[in-house]
Amino acid sequence: MADMNTFRNALERYISARIPFISIRSTERSRVMNILRETAEKINIPIYAHTLSEGMKDIMSQRKVNEDRSVYGALDFISQQFTQRQNLTFVLTEFPDLEDDNERSRHFSDVVMLAEQKAGVVIVITSKPVWGQLQRLGMAITLDLPNxxxxxxxxxxxxxxxxxxxxxxxxxxxxxxxxxxxxxxxxxxxxxxxxxxxxxxxxxxxxxxxxxxxxxxxFADISGLERVKLDGQELTVGGLNGLKAWLDHERPLLTANLKERGIRPPRGVLLVGVPGCGKSLSAKAIAASWNLPLYRLDLSTIYGQWLGQSEGRLKEALSTAEHVAPCVLWIDEIEKGLAGAGAGDSGGTSTRLVGQFLFWLQEARSRVFVVATANDISRLPPELLRRGRFDELFFVDLPSPAERKEIIQIYTRRGLKQDLDASLLDQLVEMSEGFAGSDLESAVREVVKEAFLNGDGTVTPELFIRSFQNVVPLSKTSPEQIAQIRRWGLERAIPASGQHTQHMDEQLPEGKRRLIFFPQN
Structure with a gap:
């Protein structure tokens, strides 16, 4: 891998040293050709390049030296020239089937060996790997996309x-x-x-x-990634003020030039907590408020049936995410995609995927902000929680009374285009103790549906109360599961709400509280 200056210097050295074969890995042929022209002028040697559309030409004077536009015709011409002259340099821009051991790659190898005898150089520009036996006859260099x-x-x-x-x-x-x-x-x-x-x-x-x-x-057709369309009107998140403050603090760093400071752009957050409390909605809201595209990495589509196929797909998906950066990469319920690593991973695929993902998460310097969500904390690989993987680990708890009030107001204004009476709102907040955000949305949705079907006149306080009474939240149907999730999050993560409520302090061991504080402007 090389930026333009590194690539230019290496290419100049390889040509000056008369390396018989140089493979240039790049998808930017015109950019490579411009660098070759600069090199030819600098070291004052003629370089001849072949294209399927024009045949063989001197890249400086654009004078044609061979009309045959076929690849075999180009190889025959190069061979003929090497038998007659020394110190010639040729570039082939479109030469197929050099990845494997076949007739064309062997023919090419013969020409390279002839070049070695005559101090010649054959350069090929390709976006694919080169057959190993051929590559060992020379040197390889990759031109990265512009930094x-x-x-x-x-x-x-x-x-x-x-x-x-x-x-x-x-x-x-x-x-x-x-x-x-x-x-x-x-x-x-x-x-x-x-x-x-x-x-x-x-x-x-x-x-x-x-x-x-x-x-x-x-990048409309991306392997392993799904482009998520965002509707800003539906992406208002109630509560989670601690998470919002942290995001506001980090946002300028995502596009700033941080090289002088020696730090990397924000890597992302891991949101764990109670199901239905806004973790997935937060991922969408972050992308919308930051005006960045949102891509969803579906780890279930990564797994393949052949050895190494899963790892290849994950590498391709993460590489593509780097190409579309800056962006937000959303990994929903990450514990499901990375589950199975360890003793039960008979084939070792899950373990290798976890290792590959964690290496990328720690070492990559691209401006990809990862928002991963998890419900079942027990299935998360311990390595994922180590400091340095994600920038921060937030716990999304059941909403507090103030947060429930804000969430109810959001859904009421969106669906009914009006505010609730203060006394009714306070009553609904009290009734909804233990409700998740999705439970509150469901209760208000029933009222909105009634208003649509029978008119706004049918919306009464009794309708709201009845709708809220009909909701049985997960905190009541699965109290043990919710208690376990909350106990874990209270001890090991930062509250996304930005504050500890009374019931949190009752459950949290002494010395375990964690909060984030930001300097006041």
Whole structure:
């Protein structure tokens, strides 16, 4: 893996050393060719490149040296030239079937061995691996997609070009943010996005959001990931003020340039707690409030029947998430996808997946903010809870009276377009002790359905009370399960509400309380 400067220096050394075979791994052929032209000019040697559309040409003068556009014709021409001259350098841009031991790769290998005898160099640009026996005849180098510094240079160059044609509102900071948002895509894709924005007649600050949409279109068909569409009107989260404050504090770090400080962007949060209390809704709300695309990683679709297939799929999914960054990656009920690691994992697949995921979670530097949720804490791999994996571990408990009041108001305003009488609201809050957020939503939904079917005039305090009385929350149907979840969360996680209620203090051992405090502005 190499950024552009590292790649350029290595390529120059390999050509100067007359390495007979150089494989360049890249999906950006035009970017590689530009670097080859700069290298040819710098070390003052001719380099000839073959394409299926034009045949063989001198990359500096663009003079054709062979009209045959077929790959076999190119190899025959290269072989003929090597028998007659020394110190020649050739580039093949489209050569298929070099991954395996076959007739073409063996033919190619023969040409490389001839190049070695004549101090020649054969370079191939490919997006795929190269047959091992052939690769051992030379050197391999990969050109990464543009990093943030390179992307910033691309953005500035493009903006400077369009400034003479259309009004440009982007400041230096806006250009930096645009470069961050376009990480993970190629140079030509970035230039196309900016051209699409400029063609509207102006480059405005609001157009920064167009970058996210454009990247979303580029990666519309993603293996292992599901793009989640968001409706901002339905993503208001009641309560969880501690989680909200932490997110507000971390948000600027997701797109800031942190290299000088030597720290990585926020990695994400693990939300554990009582089912139905807003963990999944929080993942959606984070993406909506941060104006970032949301992708859901479904670990159940990762598992395959062949050895190594599951690991390959997970690697591809995580790699794709890095390409679409900055983004929010939502892993719902993560304990189900990573369950089975350990003694019961007969094939070892779950253990390997856990190890692969944890390594990525700790070492990756991409701007992918992971929001993982879990209900059954007992099935979570212990390694997942170690400090340094996620930035923080939050416990989402049953809502407090104040939070229940806020949640009831949210659903009432959304469905009935009105506020409840204060005395009725207080009565519903008292009745709903032990309700999860989903229970409150269900109770209000029944009232809203009645209003839709029979008119708003049918909505009475009695209807609300009856609807709330008909709900039997999980805290009553499975009290032992809920008590276990709460006991674990109170001891080992930070309360997402931002405060400990009285019933928490009664259950929490001395010295176990955890809270997050932020400096006041």
């Amino acid at each position: 943030e510094d390179e992307m910033l240079s691309i953005v500035k160059s493009s903006i400077q070009y369009y400034k003479s044609m259309v009004p440009v509102e982007w400041t230096e900071q806006d250009q930096q943010e645009a470069a961050t948002m376009m990480s993970g895509i190629s140079q030509i894709e970035a230039e196309n996005i900016i051209a699409t924005i400029a063609v509207k007649g102006a480059v405005k600050k609001d157009d920064l959001q167009e970058i996210t949409k454009a990247k979303d279109r580029i």
